[in-house]
Amino acid sequence: FAYGQHLSIQKEVSPKISVLVELGDRYQYDSQLTPFQKFVRAGVGLKLRQSHVTMAGYAYFFNYTKNIFGSEHRYWMQYAFSGNIKTVKVSFRYRPECRWLDFERNSSSMFNIRNRVLFLAAFPLTRNKLSCLVGNEIFINTFLINEINHFDQNRLMIGLDYVYSNNLTFSILYQYMIVRPVYSQTYVVLHPILLVVRFNFKNKN
16 A cells, blocks of 8 residues: 655746756555655656657655665656547656665665656546546656566546636545565565646746
């Protein structure tokens, strides 16, 4: 079992440029995984066309495992597409991450490149307010050092999305996570509940 909170703030500074800041934490109850984690993520986005956006940035993760504190630095890029199929809003995101981790194994650091692919669909339940979210995100390691597994994790998700105003959206998600911990040959299944609050400030020009 796991649960977490996620705050996302995005601001358009021009019709083409936006900035993003995200904060979050996660608590999970499994002896093989990091039980406590906090993170901050920041990035700058460029709108290529109306439905096509690229972004790049940096993230810092603080981890606590078995009385040992660790950290992770991520440099990330992403391409995102969103559109509609009749009344259903669909989105796709590809995000490669360069990750530097301070890991407790042999008191050493670890580097890998991880690829994340997300598909998400929002089915409207009411007009412009409440939607049902269904999606899947898979994580694959492609540059391996120190015997890191190729398969990292898979997140199947379902939830509700509520548009409170043009600038504020709330989401609650249940995820069925299949995770293969680093240096492990076994898989762990988690059932996290995630609360997401998103502020999105549009440019007035």
